[in-house]
Amino acid sequence: MVKKLLKDDHPVNKKKILKAAIEVFSKKGYQRTTIREISTKSGLSIGTIYFHFENKEEILKEVLKNTELIAMSSVMEQIDSMEPYDIIKKINREITKNMAANFETLLLLINTSKDNPKFNSFFYEQFRSKTGEIAELIKELIKRGSIRKVNPENAAIFLIGNVFTMVILKENILKKNLENTYYEEMNEFIMDMLKNGFFKK
Amino acid sequence: MVKKLLKDDHPVNKKKILKAAIEVFSKKGYQRTTIREISTKSGLSIGTIYFHFENKEEILKEVLKNTELIAMSSVMEQIDSMEPYDIIKKINREITKNMAANFETLLLLINTSKDNPKFNSFFYEQFRSKTGEIAELIKELIKRGSIRKVNPENAAIFLIGNVFTMVILKENILKKNLENTYYEEMNEFIMDMLKNGFFKK
DNA sequence: ATTATATTAGAACTTATGTTTTAATAATTC
DNA sequence: GAATTATTAAAACATAAGTTCTAATATAAT
Numbered sequence: 001m002v003k004k005l006l007k008d009d010h011p012v013n014k015k016k017i018l019k020a021a022i023e024v025f026s027k028k029g030y031q032r033t034t035i036r037e038i039s040t041k042s043g044l045s046i047g048t049i050y051f052h053f054e055n056k057e058e059i060l061k062e063v064l065k066n067t068e069l070i071a072m073s074s075v076m077e078q079i080d081s082m083e084p085y086d087i088i089k090k091i092n093r094e095i096t097k098n099m100a101a102n103f104e105t106l107l108l109l110i111n112t113s114k115d116n117p118k119f120n121s122f123f124y125e126q127f128r129s130k131t132g133e134i135a136e137l138i139k140e141l142i143k144r145g146s147i148r149k150v151n152p153e154n155a156a157i158f159l160i161g162n163v164f165t166m167v168i169l170k171e172n173i174l175k176k177n178l179e180n181t182y183y184e185e186m187n188e189f190i191m192d193m194l195k196n197g198f199f200k201k
Numbered sequence: 202m203v204k205k206l207l208k209d210d211h212p213v214n215k216k217k218i219l220k221a222a223i224e225v226f227s228k229k230g231y232q233r234t235t236i237r238e239i240s241t242k243s244g245l246s247i248g249t250i251y252f253h254f255e256n257k258e259e260i261l262k263e264v265l266k267n268t269e270l271i272a273m274s275s276v277m278e279q280i281d282s283m284e285p286y287d288i289i290k291k292i293n294r295e296i297t298k299n300m301a302a303n304f305e306t307l308l309l310l311i312n313t314s315k316d317n318p319k320f321n322s323f324f325y326e327q328f329r330s331k332t333g334e335i336a337e338l339i340k341e342l343i344k345r346g347s348i349r350k351v352n353p354e355n356a357a358i359f360l361i362g363n364v365f366t367m368v369i370l371k372e373n374i375l376k377k378n379l380e381n382t383y384y385e386e387m388n389e390f391i392m393d394m395l396k397n398g399f400f401k402k
Numbered sequence: 403a404t405t406a407t408a409t410t411a412g413a414a415c416t417t418a419t420g421t422t423t424t425a426a427t428a429a430t431t432c
Numbered sequence: 433g434a435a436t437t438a439t440t441a442a443a444a445c446a447t448a449a450g451t452t453c454t455a456a457t458a459t460a461a462t
Contacts, residue, residue: 028316051408146400147400148397148401190359193395212439247421
């Protein structure tokens, strides 16, 4: 019944379990997700789940392996032909889109990483890797002379941070009270801040 | 044994329970906190806890009543005599200090508010109230002519949001990997962004 | 074909935790 | 000071959820 597994790949039912787990984790978070729910959602029994995974935490780990919280791959390829303002704007847009899509996992990690060193490390690595990428980009733009000589790491954190806040606010706190255009509007605002500052000259 | 309770006040042991609850909730979050821990911490029995509170959620509600996540009272009194740059800087500092102090409750609310409309409302109200206050202040500064004509609500969200991110990053994700001077350094960076922008003119 | 191995199902087990119950003790009222 | 009410303690209850166990079934090997 079960198809032969490819090397370095998951057996069919393991995939089913992971797919179901992603859905339920994303919707309810790690703590509130039960094995029974994953079982129902995947159409497989509890026994099968525990055959493929040692325990609940291992399922989450496997899910996280395939999750990229902060992504902006498509930006990096085009930066040579773009204006700095547009690069930053595009980065903002890309990160926003991706974070909003992975918002539930983001929350999940914020929660679990507090007490669980492993998940904290995962979070830390991903965050550092992305701020690192953006910092490199900013260094490059500073070299080109188009951006003020700011601390690139802080700038990267600042940029990602703005998006982070937007997403948490929109998806978690203010929810339906915000318009669908919120991300666009807020990103416009941020770009305006970056371009013109806050105070009058 | 129990002292006469003052009107509109809590009996002594109810206070003890609340005090213990704040400690444990703050340290472990709502979900992971057990009644038995609150019992041990307060030195009172489970029965006593359930005498004073209907259930666990009611304890949290009572705790939240006394929590101000975003506070900046001391700023508002002095704004007439201050420069706009210093006002914003001071607001940043105040909010940072307070958010960092209430960080655990902040996380707690982020988690619970996702599924619980009541806690979401609580969060929403506090957030709106504070962004409202800051927005009013910004309106005033725009009137005075010291700040560019930006959208005051967005500006308020932007300011609070920057702090929010800093606190989550420092306290939850990057933890000990960050220096103690992180808040100061990052606030300096933010102020520099607000003053001089990101791009070269 | 027979045997061995891998996989699956789902009932059963275990433990943790919110809540209820009941009896004892303290405080208050008359 | 007796009776009533308020408060406390802690054991008992109920339930939910992670995990284990065992028998059945499918797949692979010889």
